[in-house]
Amino acid sequence: MQNQINLTFGKEALAELPHKLKARAYSSLFILVDEHTQSYCLEPFLNQTQLHDAHVLQMKAGEENKQLQTCEKLWQQLSELGADRNSALLNLGGGVVTDLGGFVACTFKRGIDFYNIPTSLLAMVDASVGGKTGIDFGPLKNQIGIIEEPQEVIIDSQWLQTLPEVEIRSGFAEMLKHGLIANPDYWKELIELNTLDVNSLAPLIESSIAVKKEVVETDPKERGLRKILNYGHTLGHAIESYFLIHPHKKRLLHGEAIAVGMVLEAFLSMHCCGLNPMDAAAIKSGFKRFYPPVSFSNEEINEIVDLLRHDKKNKAGRVHFVLLKSIGDPQMDVEVPQELFQKAFEYYSAP
Numbered sequence: 001m002q003n004q005i006n007l008t009f010g011k012e013a014l015a016e017l018p019h020k021l022k023a024r025a026y027s028s029l030f031i032l033v034d035e036h037t038q039s040y041c042l043e044p045f046l047n048q049t050q051l052h053d054a055h056v057l058q059m060k061a062g063e064e065n066k067q068l069q070t071c072e073k074l075w076q077q078l079s080e081l082g083a084d085r086n087s088a089l090l091n092l093g094g095g096v097v098t099d100l101g102g103f104v105a106c107t108f109k110r111g112i113d114f115y116n117i118p119t120s121l122l123a124m125v126d127a128s129v130g131g132k133t134g135i136d137f138g139p140l141k142n143q144i145g146i147i148e149e150p151q152e153v154i155i156d157s158q159w160l161q162t163l164p165e166v167e168i169r170s171g172f173a174e175m176l177k178h179g180l181i182a183n184p185d186y187w188k189e190l191i192e193l194n195t196l197d198v199n200s201l202a203p204l205i206e207s208s209i210a211v212k213k214e215v216v217e218t219d220p221k222e223r224g225l226r227k228i229l230n231y232g233h234t235l236g237h238a239i240e241s242y243f244l245i246h247p248h249k250k251r252l253l254h255g256e257a258i259a260v261g262m263v264l265e266a267f268l269s270m271h272c273c274g275l276n277p278m279d280a281a282a283i284k285s286g287f288k289r290f291y292p293p294v295s296f297s298n299e300e301i302n303e304i305v306d307l308l309r310h311d312k313k314n315k316a317g318r319v320h321f322v323l324l325k326s327i328g329d330p331q332m333d334v335e336v337p338q339e340l341f342q343k344a345f346e347y348y349s350a351p
């Protein structure tokens with residue numbers, strides 16, 4: 001158990017893994033997959049690591065399974081298969097597997113070692129790095145959890161080959177966010193990409209993770225700086241919740257919702273933090289290159305703004321935002337006048 005982020009990259013790192021595990025002399029090894037990573041990633045993982053003796057634990061895919069019942073089943077299986085304090089769990093999957101697997105590991109017998117091998121873009125650049133583990137509690141996302149770093153996170157873009165395109169776009173939104181909050185050159189490089197595929201993204205993943213790593217190592221418990229990772233997420237989460245409450249309307253993945261949120265919050269940044277209008281326009285057109293527009297009726301906007309009041313980061317009923325003074329220079333805890341919300345949606349929808 002540790003609070004330092006230990007990241008390794010590429011197939012070589014994967015090939016090294018069995019030697020590191022052997023050196024630690026674990027009593028037994030477990031690999032957690034979901035249905036999709038079992039089909040697409042498990043066999044190559046076993047071939048490349050030769051960890052054929054590890055027990056494979058499986059969970060159903062999808063956010064709706066990031067729940068206590070799934071943990072109970074896994075704790076049960078760990079017990080039945082004789083896991084002890086000296087066992088280790090390898091999480092091979094997207095953010096659901098790394099969040100839930102990390103939590104299962106941290107709580108089983110008061111904590112066993114775990115390793116993250118993220119297989120979705122979102123898990124590579126965001127979920128698997130930074131030590132937040134946990135599960136949803138009923139409809140409330142990430143309500144139960146522990147902050148604990150894995151022994152190691154092994155990032156390898158090979159897994160992206162089988163990841164559906166919408167999931168690639170969802171993870172790409174977090175990469176754009178990392179550019180916007182910390183690295184203007186990186187942001188420019190990303191929005192100039194012509195395709196989003198393994199070849200174009202692979203060389204860019206490491207810089208994105210570097211932003212998250214630096215922020216999280218400075219402020220692991222989100223007392224201050226870590227909040228900048230929430231750029232686009234205040235309105236983005238409200239939009240995400242709105243479409244979860246009304247599933248018949250549209251399904252928006254997390255990244256698609258925060259992509260809208262980042263354009264809306266660019267408008268707020270212009271009005272509350274002095275973001276240059278040209279930069280706000282560049283943010284809007286940058287996102288439009290990759291994300292189809294989402295339309296919102298007035299009624300929908302009102303309901304989304306209402307949902308903002310439930311954001312867990314509110315203080316004393318006021319909505320606080322992370323906004324941009326300029327690209328690469330965020331400001332935390334900005335209070336925004338309510339009347340700007342409607343205008344932000346108008347800005348987003350205008351051609």
Ligand SMILES: NC(=O)c1ccc[n+]([C@@H]2O[C@H](COP(=O)([O-])OP(=O)(O)OC[C@H]3O[C@@H](n4cnc5c(N)ncnc54)[C@H](O)[C@@H]3O)[C@@H](O)[C@H]2O)c1
Nearest residue numbers: 036040061094095096119120122123126127132159162163
């Ligand atoms: N801990 C954190 O700091 C943090 C940060 C951001 C997000 N998250 C969490 O991450 C989760 C979202 O992560 P996600 O988008 O990876 O979701 P996910 O794990 O549900 O993966 C998305 C889909 O892709 C599939 N998949 C994953 N890898 C694949 C591959 N290589 N080939 C084919 N299919 C593959 C999965 O089975 C799933 O169906 C949410 O629960 C969110 O709360 C956590």
Ligand SMILES: [Zn+2]
Nearest residue numbers: 174233254258
């Ligand atoms: Zn996010």
